Amino acid sequence: MIRTLFCTTAMVLALAGCSGSDSDLDQTGANPDLPGQDETLVPPMKIATPTGWNGETPVVPDGFAVTAMATDLKIPRQILVLPNGDILVAEGSGGHAPKLRPKDFIAGVIKAKGKTSVKGGDRITLLRDANGDGQPEVRSTFIDNLDAPYGMAFVDGALYVAEQGALLRFPYQDGQTRITAPRQELTELPSAINHHWTKSLTASADGLTLYVGIGSNSNVGERGMAVEENRAVIWAIDRETGAHRTFVTGIRNPTALAIEPNTSALWAVVNERDELGPQLVPDYLTSVQEGAFYGWPYSYWGQNTDPRVHPQKPDLVQTAIKPDYALGSHVAALGLSFARDGGFGGRFSQGAFIGEHGSWNRQDLAGYKVVWVPFAGGRPAGPPVDFLTGFIKDGEARGRPVGVTFDPQRRILLVADDLSNTVWRIAPRP
Amino acid sequence: MHAASAFRAKIEPLRGILMAFPIALFTSAVVSDIAYLQSAQMQWSNFSAWLIVGALVFGGLAGLWAIVDLALAWRGPTRNAALIHLAALALAWIFGLINAFKHSQDAWSSVGAFGLTLSILSAVLALVAGWFAYSTTTVREIA
Numbered sequence: 001m002i003r004t005l006f007c008t009t010a011m012v013l014a015l016a017g018c019s020g021s022d023s024d025l026d027q028t029g030a031n032p033d034l035p036g037q038d039e040t041l042v043p044p045m046k047i048a049t050p051t052g053w054n055g056e057t058p059v060v061p062d063g064f065a066v067t068a069m070a071t072d073l074k075i076p077r078q079i080l081v082l083p084n085g086d087i088l089v090a091e092g093s094g095g096h097a098p099k100l101r102p103k104d105f106i107a108g109v110i111k112a113k114g115k116t117s118v119k120g121g122d123r124i125t126l127l128r129d130a131n132g133d134g135q136p137e138v139r140s141t142f143i144d145n146l147d148a149p150y151g152m153a154f155v156d157g158a159l160y161v162a163e164q165g166a167l168l169r170f171p172y173q174d175g176q177t178r179i180t181a182p183r184q185e186l187t188e189l190p191s192a193i194n195h196h197w198t199k200s201l202t203a204s205a206d207g208l209t210l211y212v213g214i215g216s217n218s219n220v221g222e223r224g225m226a227v228e229e230n231r232a233v234i235w236a237i238d239r240e241t242g243a244h245r246t247f248v249t250g251i252r253n254p255t256a257l258a259i260e261p262n263t264s265a266l267w268a269v270v271n272e273r274d275e276l277g278p279q280l281v282p283d284y285l286t287s288v289q290e291g292a293f294y295g296w297p298y299s300y301w302g303q304n305t306d307p308r309v310h311p312q313k314p315d316l317v318q319t320a321i322k323p324d325y326a327l328g329s330h331v332a333a334l335g336l337s338f339a340r341d342g343g344f345g346g347r348f349s350q351g352a353f354i355g356e357h358g359s360w361n362r363q364d365l366a367g368y369k370v371v372w373v374p375f376a377g378g379r380p381a382g383p384p385v386d387f388l389t390g391f392i393k394d395g396e397a398r399g400r401p402v403g404v405t406f407d408p409q410r411r412i413l414l415v416a417d418d419l420s421n422t423v424w425r426i427a428p429r430p
Numbered sequence: 431m432h433a434a435s436a437f438r439a440k441i442e443p444l445r446g447i448l449m450a451f452p453i454a455l456f457t458s459a460v461v462s463d464i465a466y467l468q469s470a471q472m473q474w475s476n477f478s479a480w481l482i483v484g485a486l487v488f489g490g491l492a493g494l495w496a497i498v499d500l501a502l503a504w505r506g507p508t509r510n511a512a513l514i515h516l517a518a519l520a521l522a523w524i525f526g527l528i529n530a531f532k533h534s535q536d537a538w539s540s541v542g543a544f545g546l547t548l549s550i551l552s553a554v555l556a557l558v559a560g561w562f563a564y565s566t567t568t569v570r571e572i573a
Contacts, residue, residue, distance in 0.1 A: 039539055041531035100472075101479045103534040222536040224472040275536060297537075310470045310538035 020044075021278045021364045028282075028384050032326035034301060038277030039308075046363050047114040048397035050419055058399065058415075059390035060426055064344075066388070067134045069414065069425040074121030076416040076423055077198070078256070078335070078403035080152040080159075084174055085409055087127040087136075089416060089423055093120030094148025094164035094197035100223065111360060114397065116419050122146045124161065126177050127423070132410055134425050140177040143170065151201025151257070153210060155239060162199035162212055165191030167237060186210075187242040190230040193217045196271075198334075202257040203239070205264035210237045211247065211288075213254030213268060220273050220308045221297040232296045234268065234288060248288055250320065252296040256336035256403065258352070260287070263378035269333035269354055270323065272300060278362030279329045285336070285354065285373060285380070286323035295320035325380045330359035331367030335404035335416070338375075344411060344428055351375040353387060353413055355401040368392045370401050370415055388415060388426060438502060445495050445563065451488030452522060453560045455481045456553040459529075463541050463549045475540045478549065479533040482526055485552070489523050496520075496563075515562040522555035 025033040060066045070076075073091055080088045099105055123146055128138035143149075143161070151162035159170045159179070169184040189199055189212060196215025203210050216232040217223055234254055236247040253271040260267050266288040272281035273296070281300040293316065295302065297309045302322040305312060327333050335355025343349045351374040356367030370388035374381050391399045399417040406413050415424040459481040466474035496516040503512040529548035533540050 039535060041528065041535075100476050101534065102483045102530070103479070106534075218536075220536050222472060222540070308535070308537040308539045 021362055023364075025279055027279060027328045028326050030325055030380070032282045032301070033279075034282075034304065035277060035279050037280060037307070039275060040277075043275045043361055044278045044363050045110065045360055046365060047110060047360055048358065048365055048368065048392055048395060050114065050116070051393070051396040051398055053398050053420055053422075056398070057390070058388050058424060060388060061386075063429050064426055065429045066424055066426045068422050069129070069134060069136060070125070070127055070139065070423045071421065073125060073421045073423065074118055074123070075116060075418050076125075076402065076421060077150050077418060078152060078200075079405040079414045079416055079423065080154060081405060081407045081409070081414070082154055082159075082172075085128075085130070085407075086177075087129070087407075087414060087423070088142055088152060088159075089125045089127065090146075090149040090152055090161070090403075091121035091123055091125060092146065092148040092150070094150075095194045096197075097193045097195040097217070097223075114358075114360065114400075114419075116421060118421055120148065122148060124149055124152070128177065134427065138177055142177065143179045148197055150198045151212065153201050153203040155203045155207045155210075160186070160201060160203070160210060160239075162189065162201040164194055164197045164199060165189055167199070167201070167210065167212060167242070186239075187237055187244055189235075190214055193223065193227055195223070196231075196253045198253075198255055200255055200257045200268075202259060202266070204266070205259050208239055210239050211235070211257050211266055212237060212244075213251075213257050215253035215255070215271075216296060218297075219275065220306055222308075225297075228297075234266075236290075247290055248292045248294065250294040250296045250298075251288075252294075254288075255334045256355075257288075258336045258338055260352075260375070260378050261338055261340045262350070262375075265378065267336065267338075267352070269327070269336045270294070271332055271334075272329075273297070273306065274330065274361045276306070278364070282326035282329050283331050283333045284323035285325040285327055285333070285352065289321070292321050293319050294323065301326075325373065327354065327356070327371070327384065328366050330361045332357035332359060333367075334402045335370070337404045337406045337413070339406050340408040343406065343408075344413075347374065347385075348372060348387075351380075353404045353406060354384070355404040355415060357400050357402055357418075358391070358397065365392055365395075368397060368400060370404055370413075387413075388424070391417075438499070445492065445499075448488055448492040448495060449560050449563055452485040452492060452519070452526075452552075452556040455485035455488075456522060456526065456549070456556045459485070460546070460549045460553045463546045466541050467546065470538070472537070475533065478541065478545075479530070482530045482533060482549075482552075485556070486523060486526050486530060489519060489526065489556070492559075493519050493523060496559075511562045511565050515559050518555045518559035518562065522552045522559060525555065526552045 123144040126142035127136040148164035200213035358368035400419040
């Protein structure tokens, strides 16, 4: 009897391993291969154990060099380059979702294994590298006492910071290394529960509108749909008045927003749902079309309905549009930055850099790198290319990329790594 | 052996207390599963998830008791009752464990026909286990 009991336990736990990935599936580009849904009693899980860089660095393409521009940060997430070349790094960690089920306790312990033990800084750090040698001469706390800052934008002499519960404006004078003026709250952002807490931010090309990405409050509605009011949306906020309108809906977790420089269109990277199998659902890069419904939670990649939502809404699902470009399942895209003014030249002239934090919901690790998606005429034009790799070594994670920012003035790419608490600087080799 | 039996008889009420949990919690989970399937209110499914975990914890302790009990009763007249008690409880526990994982799936997948079936099986088996637990006592006292 006891033996049966143990065998069954082992069998139940082993079910996680039963759903492997099919490497023949191409899950990138405009038409990703979507396998059938594969819900298992235990989702397939693999968390890469953190380990140190030990003096090594990530791997760059030929002709490039990478250096650590800043270390010992406190969970760096997103990066903004000011007009004078100063670099701002938003540091912090948010969310206050209560644990409702036994699962929430267990999943919290498991996911924590892949994260840094450092506490989030709740601040913005300034790095000044005036001579451009990659070694900042000045490092200062630019703004502190923030509440999980994430998205940043600079428009018309003011810095905008999206905390987990508010969009703030800070007046700025050129050359400042610390903001002393009091914060102005432009608008409150939805923050109850904050299962997905990151508030991504970018400004429209004309600077009149600020776009804020607001993630869902659950994987797929398991906290009830009442808490999803004003979630899984992108808001368009009037920069002067702070008045907001809902720009798009059903966009599960829009973790980074950016303006494509040739067309001035708004683009986003979005993290899709978990626990439908190791190869569902692909995270994506998409142009954001006003008024569009991207399916969450009722459907994914257009009209593929998710059986976990009840009651279903077939009429709404009919209106769901397909995203533009799949990045792969569970890669956790958290960073997006377009090359500008010719980028790095050559094959890295026109396109987008995307930071992929890395997977938990599949046995074969996916993401954990920065990829390049080439563009032509303002649209993706070709498969993604690995740009910065080496975050995984021997199955262990040395780093996990989050925000990426291309600086056209210095022709460098900056990558925030929230596991090793580093900002990496990638530049063409002289 | 006699000393062991005497000690066992002395702490017999503890077994009753332990068995109360899987019986009450597994049966309650059937009710909250039905409430969830009727209402689609997540809180009912969350209740079920906790009820099942509680039943597993205390049902597991009652199961350890049942193993010792069976060993002590092996050569006595109550062996069959002890055996049925342990078997029913073990099956209730195994179905409950599978059901705990089922209830960890998200939203509407957290219950479904499979989850409700497992809840009913665990509840019925826990009731059977309880019935035979106390039948054992009765038989022994008469004997």
